Every structure is written in C-alpha cells, then in structure tokens.
Amino acid sequence: xxxxxxxxxxxxxxxxxxxxxxxxxxxxxxxxxxxxxxxxxxxxxxxxxxxxxxxxxxxxxxxxxxxxxxxxxxxxxxxxxxxxxxxxxxxxxxxxxxxxxxxxxxxxxxxxxxxxxxxxxxxxxxxxxxxxxxxxxxxxxxxxxxxxxxxxxxxxxxxxxxxxxxxxxxxxxxxxxxxxxxxxxxxxxxxxxxxxxxxxxxxxxxxxxxxxxxxxxxxxxxxxxxxxxxxxxxxxxxxxxxxxxxxxxxxxxxxxxxxxxxxxxxxxxxxxxxxxxxxxxxxxxxxxxxxxxxxxxxxxxxxxxxxxxxx
Amino acid sequence: xxxxxxxxxxxxxxxxxxxxxxxxxxxxxxxxxxxxxxxxxxxxxxxxxxxxxxxxxxxxxxxxxxxxxxxxxxxxxxxxxxxxxxxxxxxxxxxxxxxxxxxxxxxxxxxxxxxxxxxxxxxxxxxxxxxxxxxxxxxxxxxxxxxxxxxxxxxxxxxxxxxxxxxxxxxxxxxxxxxxxxxxxxxxxxxxxxxxxxxxxxxxxxxxxxxxxxxxxxxxxxxxxxxxxxxxxxxxxxxxxxxxxxxxxxxxxxxxxxxxxxxxxxxxxxxxxxxxxxxxxxxxxxxxxxxxxxxxxx
Numbered sequence: 001x002x003x004x005x006x007x008x009x010x011x012x013x014x015x016x017x018x019x020x021x022x023x024x025x026x027x028x029x030x031x032x033x034x035x036x037x038x039x040x041x042x043x044x045x046x047x048x049x050x051x052x053x054x055x056x057x058x059x060x061x062x063x064x065x066x067x068x069x070x071x072x073x074x075x076x077x078x079x080x081x082x083x084x085x086x087x088x089x090x091x092x093x094x095x096x097x098x099x100x101x102x103x104x105x106x107x108x109x110x111x112x113x114x115x116x117x118x119x120x121x122x123x124x125x126x127x128x129x130x131x132x133x134x135x136x137x138x139x140x141x142x143x144x145x146x147x148x149x150x151x152x153x154x155x156x157x158x159x160x161x162x163x164x165x166x167x168x169x170x171x172x173x174x175x176x177x178x179x180x181x182x183x184x185x186x187x188x189x190x191x192x193x194x195x196x197x198x199x200x201x202x203x204x205x206x207x208x209x210x211x212x213x214x215x216x217x218x219x220x221x222x223x224x225x226x227x228x229x230x231x232x233x234x235x236x237x238x239x240x241x242x243x244x245x246x247x248x249x250x251x252x253x254x255x256x257x258x259x260x261x262x263x264x265x266x267x268x269x270x271x272x273x274x275x276x277x278x279x280x281x282x283x284x285x286x287x288x289x290x291x292x293x294x295x296x297x298x299x300x301x302x303x304x305x306x307x308x309x310x311x
Numbered sequence: 312x313x314x315x316x317x318x319x320x321x322x323x324x325x326x327x328x329x330x331x332x333x334x335x336x337x338x339x340x341x342x343x344x345x346x347x348x349x350x351x352x353x354x355x356x357x358x359x360x361x362x363x364x365x366x367x368x369x370x371x372x373x374x375x376x377x378x379x380x381x382x383x384x385x386x387x388x389x390x391x392x393x394x395x396x397x398x399x400x401x402x403x404x405x406x407x408x409x410x411x412x413x414x415x416x417x418x419x420x421x422x423x424x425x426x427x428x429x430x431x432x433x434x435x436x437x438x439x440x441x442x443x444x445x446x447x448x449x450x451x452x453x454x455x456x457x458x459x460x461x462x463x464x465x466x467x468x469x470x471x472x473x474x475x476x477x478x479x480x481x482x483x484x485x486x487x488x489x490x491x492x493x494x495x496x497x498x499x500x501x502x503x504x505x506x507x508x509x510x511x512x513x514x515x516x517x518x519x520x521x522x523x524x525x526x527x528x529x530x531x532x533x534x535x536x537x538x539x540x541x542x543x544x545x546x547x548x549x550x551x552x553x554x555x556x557x558x559x560x561x562x563x564x565x566x567x568x569x570x571x572x573x574x575x576x577x578x579x580x581x582x583x584x585x586x587x588x589x590x591x592x593x594x595x596x597x598x599x600x601x602x603x604x605x606x607x608x609x
Contacts, residue, residue, distance in 0.1 A: 026509040027429035034422035035437060037478035041456060042444055045475075048462075049455035113346050116339030123340045124347075130592055131347035134354065137591040138584050139538040141556040145563055145580050146357055155573065157356055157373035185350060189598075213336065242450040245540045245556075252564050264451065264541070271454050272545055284454055291448045 046288070053078050053282035078282035087260050088283065094172070095262045099240035102176040106236050107229060109180070110187035114225075115217045117188075118195045129192070133185035140182055140245035147178045148253045166254035174254075178246045183239065187232045194228035195221055230302025237298050241291045244268070263287050354584060361385055361581045365574045385578040392562075392575060399551060400558035401583070403469075404537060407554050411473045412533035418477055419532075420525050423486020424517050428494055438487065444480035450541055457545040471546040472554075476536050482528045489524035490517065526597050537587065555583045 056074035082088050113132055117125055135143060149155045151165035151174055165174045202224075203216050211219070244264040251257040259273070260266040267287065271280030360368060364381040371377060389397050425431075426438050456475045460466050494517050502512045518525070540556045547553060550561060559579050565572075 024429070024509040026513060027425035027431045027434070030421040030425035030513070031434070031437060033418050034441075034478055034483055037418065037474075038440070038444060038480070041475045041478060042447065042449075042452060042480075045452055045455035045459045046447070048459045052458065109346070112342060116342045116346075119336055119339035121334070121336035122343065123335050124343060128343035128347040130595065131351045132343075133350075133595070134588055134592065135350050137534065137588045138354075139540070139556045141538075141540050141560050142580050142583050145559060145576060146353055146584075148563075149360065149573070149577060149580075150353055150356065154369055155360065155373075181350065181353070184346075238448060242448050244450065245538075248540075248544075249560055249563065267451075267454055268541070268545070271458065277458055280454060281458065284451060288448060288451050291451065292446050295446045 049281040049284050052278050053285050056278045074278065078279050079286065081279060082283045082286055088263070088266060091260050091263045091266045095240065095243055097172050098176050098179070098243060098262075099237065101172065102179050103233065103236045103240055105176070106180050106184055106187055107233055109184050110191055110232060111222070111225075111229060113184070113188040114191035114195055115221060117192050118221065119213055119217065129189075132188055135182050135184075136186045138182065140178075141249045143182050144178050144246045144249035147174070147181070148250055152253060166250075166256055168256050171250075171254055171256040175243075175246050175250060175257075178250070179239070179243065183236070187236070190232055191225055191228050194225040198224050226305055227302070230298070230305065233302065234295060234298045238291060238295055241287070241294065354588075357577060357581050357584070360577045361574075363574065365572075368574060368577075381574070385574045386582075388575050389578040389582065396550060397558065397579060397582075400553050400555045403552060404554040404556070404583075406469065407472055407539075407543075408533045408537040410469075411476045411536045412529050414473070415477045415479055415482065415532045416525055416529040419479060419482035419486045419528055420518065420521060421513075422483045423488075423524075424490045424494070424513060424521065426483070427487040427490030428496075428499065428517065441480045441483050441487075445484055447480075449479075453542045453545055456542070460546070466546050467548045467552065469552065472539075472543050472552075475542060476532075476539065479528075479532060479535075482532060485528060486521065486524055490521055493520045493524070523597075530591070530594065530598060534591070555579075559583060 054074055054076075055071045056078065057069040058072045059069045113128075116122055117129055138146070150158055151160050153160045156165075164170050198221065202220055206216050206220055242264060243262045247257050247261050248265060248268075251259070251261075259269045263283070264287070267280050267283045270276050270283060356374070359374060359376045362376045362378070362382040362385075363371060364377070364379070364384060367377050367379075367381060422441075426434055426441075453475070457466060460471055460475075465471055498516055498520075499512055502516055503509075507515075537554075538556065539554075540560070543552075543554050543557045544560075547557065550558065553561065559576065562572075562576055562579060
C-alpha cells in the first residue's frame with residue numbers, strides 16, 4: 001500500500017467533500033418544515049378523526065344523568081349508523097349523478113377545445129384560450145352566486161322564467177354546469193400543453209399520406225395525450241367527491257338542495273350544525289377511504305388504457 | 312391587416328380544392344368561439360346587471376346596461392354595507408392568499424429541492440409519504456382539522472386558515488420533479504469545488520434555477536387559497552376575519568329572502584371577479600402548466 005502522500009491527501013479531500021454532500025444537514029433542515037406541517041395538519045387531524053369516530057358521548061353519574069358527559073368507546077357504532085343511514089346513500093347517489101354528468105362533460109369539452117386550439121388555421125386562438133381559462137380565476141362560491149342569478153326566475157337572462165333550473169331534476173344540471181364552467185378551462189390548458197409537446201413530424205408524415213385534420217386529431221393526437229386525459233379524469237373524479245361549495249352556495253336560492261345534499265355537506269351538518277363530531281368523523285373517514293380508493297381505481301384504469309394504446 | 316387579407320385572398324384564388332384552402336379553418340374556430348362565449352357571457356351579464364338599480368334589475372331588458380348611475384349607487388351600497396366590511400373581506404382574502412401562497416411555496420420549494428437533489432436518512436420514505444398524501448383529499452380534511460384545532464382552542468383566527476394550507480403534497484411533488492430536471496449536479500459540484508457552502512448553493516443556484524416552478528406553485532396555491540371556502544367556513548366565527556368567498560356567501564344568506572338586496576350581491580360578485588381575472592390573465596405567460604401534465608421542459 002504505497003500511496004504517495006499528495007495523492008492520499010487528495011483522496012481524503014475528495015472523501016471529505018463526498019461526506020459533506022451526504023452528511024450535510026441542509027437537506028434535513030429544508031425538508032423539516034414540510035414534514036412537520038404534514039404531520040400536524042394532515043396526518044394528525046386524520047388520526048384524530050379516526051380516534052373520534054370510535055367514540056361517543058355518554059352521560060354518566062347522578063341518578064338523573066346530570067353529570068358531565070364523557071367520551072367512551074363506541075366500537076363501530078358510528079360507522080354502522082353512517083352506513084345504515086339512507087340519507088348518507090342518497091347524498092352519495094346525488095353526488096354520483098353529478099359526477100356521471102360532469103366528469104365526462106369536463107373531459108369531452110376540455111379535449112375538444114384543446115384539439116381545436118391546436119388545429120391548423122384555427123383563428124382567435126389566443127383570445128378564446130384566455131376566455132375559456134377565465135372562469136378558473138372565479139372562486140366556486142362566486143361562480144355559484146353568478147350562475148344563481150342567471151338561473152333565478154326574477155333575474156334570469158337564459159329563460160329561468162320558463163325553465164325550472166332549481167327543480168328536482170334541473171338542479172343536478174344546474175350544479176354540474178357551475179362546476180364544469182369553473183374547471184373546463186384549466187383542464188383544457190393541461191391537455192393543450194400535452195398536445196403541444198408532441199413531436200410535429202408525426203403529423204407532417206400523416207398529412208403527406210393524405211390524412212385529414214380530423215383524422216390526425218382523432219387517430220394520432222388523441223391517443224398520444226391519453227396519459228394527460230387520465231390525469232384530468234383523476235382530478236375531476238376527486239373534485240366531484242369533494243363537491244361542497246356550489247351546492248352550499250346555491251342552497252339559499254334552491255329549495256331542492258337540502259343541508260345533506262352531497263356527502264361533504266352531510267359531514268358539515270353532522271359535525272358543525274348538529275354537533276355530532278363523532279358521527280361526522282366516521283362519515284368523514286368513510287369518504288376519505290372512498291376517495292382514495294376511487295383515485296387508485298381511476299389511476300389503474302388509466303394506466304391500462306395507456307398501456308393498451310402504446311402496444 | 313389589409314396586406315394579410317389580400318395575401319389570403321390571393322392564395323385562395325390560386326387554390327382549387329375547397330377543403331385545403333389556406334383560409335380560416337371554421338370548425339375548430341366556431342367550437343372555440345362557442346366555448347369562449349359560454350365562459351365569458353355570464354361574467355359580462357354580471358357586469359351589465361351591476362349597472363342597474365334593484366328595480367331596473369327586474370324591469371329592464373336583461374342584456375342592456377343602464378346608464379342612470381346605478382353602478383355607483385351599487386358600489387357605494389356595497390362598500391358602505393355594515394360599516395365597510397366588504398373592504399375588510401377583500402383585504403382578508405389578500406392576506407390569506409398572498410401570505411399562505413408565499414409561505415407554502417417556500418415550504419414546497421425547500422422540501423422539493425432537498426428531496427430532488429439529496430439522498431439522506433429517510434428521504435425515500437418522506438417522498439413516499441408525500442406521494443401518498445397527494446391522493447388524500449385536502450378539502451375533506453377541513454373538518455378533522457377544525458376538530459383538532461378546536462380541541463386546543465386555536466380556531467377563529469388568521470392562523471387557523473393559513474396553517475392547514477401551508478403544506479401541499481402536490482406542490483412538493485412538482486418542486487421535486489422540477490429540481491431533479493432543472494438543477495444539474497455538475498453546477499452544484501462546481502460550486503462546491505469553488506468552496507460554496509450547501510446553503511449558499513441552494514440560495515444562489517438552486518432557488519434561481521427553480522424559479523419557473525416556484526412561480527407556478529405560487530399561482531396554484533394562491534388560487535387554491537383564494538377560492539377555498541370550506542376551511543374558512545368551519546374555522547371562522549367572526550365576520551371580521553372572513554375572506555371574500557365566505558363574506559359573499561353570508562351576504563347571500565342574509566339577503567337570500569329579499570330581492571331588494573340582490574344588487575349589492577351582484578356588485579360584490581363583480582368586484583371579487585375582476586381584479587383576480589385581470590391579475591391571472593396578465594400573469595398567464597409565466598405559468599408553466601406543462602409541469603402539471605408531467606412533461607418537464609426547461
């Protein structure tokens with residue numbers, strides 16, 4: 001082992017530099033705030049909600065039961081109460097109706113607009129892209145108030161005097177419309193950037209072979225942006241499950257919307273209006289499980305579609 | 312303008328097949344115009360409605376504005392409503408969105424840089440935790456967050472609205488992906504050989520190269536917080552702390568039964584749309600939305 005002294009010194013310096021990179025405390029310091037915040041405001045509330053969901057209040061002590069109520073173990077009774085409450089399933093069903101109308105509509109129109117923006121010799125592209133993106137800057141509550149006045153018979157410019165936008169059937173389309181209006185532009189921009197990132201020589205070759213603009217859009221561009229469409233679908237499904245702002249804001253105008261109209265409204269009513277934080281926690285947790293499960297399913301379906309396309 | 316039109320005409324004259332002329336491709340253009348009308352007309356209608364007094368709102372033609380001074384009357388009524396509380400709501404929205412947006416971008420940028428450019432004890436597991444948390448619906452956590460903070464008596468203040476929105480797993484994920492692609496190891500190594508400390512490399516090299524991602528994350532967070540309704544809805548009791556969304560909702564609840572107050576709500580809707588719309592349409596070219604669709608291009 002006859003290593004010359006300078007060489008050894010050099011190796012040592014290198015090792016030290018290497019160690020410094022591996023052992024520097026900077027990355028830990030940088031990541032710490034995120035981890036602490038995640039633990040305090042995401043993980044801890046979730047665990048606390050799970051904990052609450054297994055408890056209920058029991059009034060103990062005193063012959064007349066006048067002692068202070070105490071939290072006692074409830075087992076699965078809160079979950080059984082949630083799952084056996086028909087109103088819970090009704091709220092899920094209403095949300096499902098909105099998702100079944102809204103998610104395909106969002107994806108269809110976002111894709112249509114994205115492909116139209118990318119079409120050759122289409123005009124007014126810059127203006128229309130901004131215009132369709134505009135509603136994204138409008139908060140859901142404000143969008144609901146805005147559309148609320150458009151629906152309201154007294155002020156409606158779109159025939160609210162003849163069409164009952166707040167009727168028991170119409171309300172589903174009215175709520176969905178507000179939600180789609182708010183997100184279609186954002187999804188369009190995501191899909192448009194996906195189309196723009198495709199190599200242009202793909203279309204030139206097809207064009208030389210005599211493919212029409214429509215054929216290029218449907219047969220080449222559409223399959224190639226399938227991964228981005230999957231992501232848009234995932235966002236839309238998760239968005240549908242979290243529906244709250246639009247129906248809550250339209251509620252003062254529309255009698256058809258009850259205080260438990262969609263699942264998240266039911267959780268709010270349970271926990272903050274009826275002060276049943278235990279039942280509310282159980283419902284919350286059931287919903288979180290449902291959302292995560294659905295997100296995984298959409299992701300798997302999307303991957304399968306993408307996998308099939310690329311074969 | 313005329314020369315372009317002329318050239319178009321000349322070219323059209325020179326071509327034979329009608330399907331492949333170099334003129335306007337009408338089908339996508341018309342689709343886009345219909346889409347744009349659908350998105351813009353409701354806002355335009357609110358603008359028109361805000362020029363009308365309450366009586367005119369129900370009596371005049373719906374798509375015709377009124378020039379009898381109704382606009383200023385409505386604005387005065389809005390800003391003097393309940394001792395000018397609307398201005399306070401607007402200020403609160405700015406505090407929540409700017410404060411929360413800046414802080415959460417710093418948190419996400421720092422964590423993304425650390426996870427993207429370093430391997431350290433637990434880094435893999437932290438990243439896995441963050442990816443898992445992306446799937447967790449943040450809005451559904453609002454009520455558990457409220458219950459936990461209420462247990463410690465920490466609700467009904469600015470912090471109770473800002474703190475839960477400071478960490479966005481999706482933002483951290485974007486920053487990590489971007490840092491990996493945009494901050495080359497070679498530059499960091501060169502800076503190290505020049506004697507730069509890790510902290511300095513982060514501050515003067517890493518954070519600069521990550522700027523496009525940071526701007527995008529800030530705008531996404533800003534909009535997310537500005538639009539958030541459920542979290543302030545459960546956290547706040549006193550209307551002095553309300554953001555615009557919650558304030559307008561309250562106004563609608565109060566005035567819901569009385570058509571006499573609609574013009575105030577309509578003015579409030581307009582005022583809360585226009586500044587944000589101008590801000591975002593003017594900032595649009597700084598957005599790197601392709602980050603979201605997964606294609607990182609620098």
